[in-house]
Amino acid sequence: MTRTAGKLSHVVSDAPRVMVVDGSRLVRRLIGDVLAGELGNATVVGCASIAEARQALDAGAVDLVTTSLALPDGDGNELARAVREAAGQAYVPVIVVSGDAQSHLEARRFSEDVTDYFDKALGHAALAAFIRGYVQPEPIPDARVLYVEDSRVVALATKRMLERQQLQVLHFAGVEEALDYLQQRRDAGDGDLGADLLLTDVYLKGELDGHDLLDRVRGHFGYGKRRLPVLVMTGDANPENQALLLRAGANDLVLKPIEERLLATKVLFQLRLSRLPAHA
Template sequence: MSKEEQRVLLIDHSGTSLAIISKLICENIPNVKVDAAMNAAEAFHLLRRNKYALITTSRNLPDIDCHTLVNTIRIELFVKSTPLIILSGEKMGIFEEQMICDLVNGYFDKKLGQQKLVNYINSFLNTNPPIATISGNLLYVEDSATVALATKNLLEKHDYRYLHAKDAEQALQHLQHSFTRENSQPFDLLLTDIQLEGHMTGSDLIREIRHGLGLGYEQLPILVTTSSNYDTDPDGPNRIFSSGANDIIEKPVRESMLVARLNNLLMLRQQYLQIHQSTNQLKMNG
């Protein structure tokens, strides 16, 4: 395997689906090697032998349920920082499943089409910078003036709309206020540092959003920035995901990686809005 080549593991009980997705990746994303597993046993064998840049899985496997699969990968096999996404053809109801959200980086509805699937996978692999950003309103939380200035310059460069909060308490006030005005929510995504000054840490803020405000992973996606050293603190990613984060990006933040991860989560938010609009329309017509 060449130095630039990245490995992707596809897990799906359908051989046809594996063949289609593997072909899409190989034809559209450079320097990627694809391994395929039709069940959990094959996947675990490959994960013990190889290091992957991305893992994708379907929700239905013949020998294990999705919850156990993800927990085994993250905890028993200690694959903590590798992005893991679920690919599903079941559009309605996918975002209501919260059983494994703390260990999964994203979901993709295959009905959105092959090109969007390629773009979604490519954004995790970061083989090239995103062509265009997905619009959305961001709530950005960072207490370091230097870091905040650099990140805000990147956000403005890519035309993201954002509001900057200097601590978790201020961010929580903005979110709480957003629900007092005709039950509206002006924020599509939260970008926050995990280590914040004040009474609340980034993890405290995330837990309050998930459990106090009741905002789910797709309703308000959360991207965490961290300078933690995973070599000295290998359980760090698991704690962050367990608090309710969708994804993690390490500092210093690379521009292309930041835009790719923001696009991922804003796409997740857009899928959520599309589903709810369709559901509301069905209720009105019914």
């Protein structure tokens, strides 16, 4: 997940140059194949270390970077910093691809230079969907987002962002109303949850807040991360508070102030992931 939402404005070019950094040649080839498949005429630059990545950056700017966490001469955070410091390099997505991504996310060990993360355990089809969300985002017109936000100004702006992605937005000002809606859909007995994704703020007026909503969705209703993905919006920069939300069952966090392209990327990815076969 990102801590740099306001800066993510780079648009991948028609003939992108993408860099894959991983100590394993096999992994570089696998990720490179996914990138080449998604980006068509992309030039994929494979690097085994931070030193090789610096040389590649000296040879020309890149449009997107993926990196493992562990590298022979450093880690993914150091690689991300090298990209940010490269002369003439625009601010581009730097995505950590690792089997340890979730544990690092929960422990808040990603630096501000890392744009986002992907867990290898989700599989190649999910990786393709994730990359597509960054470089060739496609709408999911029939998807419904259950959105809980008590600020009218924030709700209106965020609702417009989502609707521009052709998403149907069901907005509720409070947790109680959202829970009533979910219960009504369950009582209908037709298997329709009433939404394909839940987006909620953490701090809400009323007796219940975003923590409570997350707890009820995962506990009382028993909806897992794939059945009903939950994205939590928060302006709290406290790493432990963020980690608690993730451990409680949030799929990901969206940090305020919200950048539209990043919000769309995260929402569309979770929706696509929920529709993929398990271990695809």
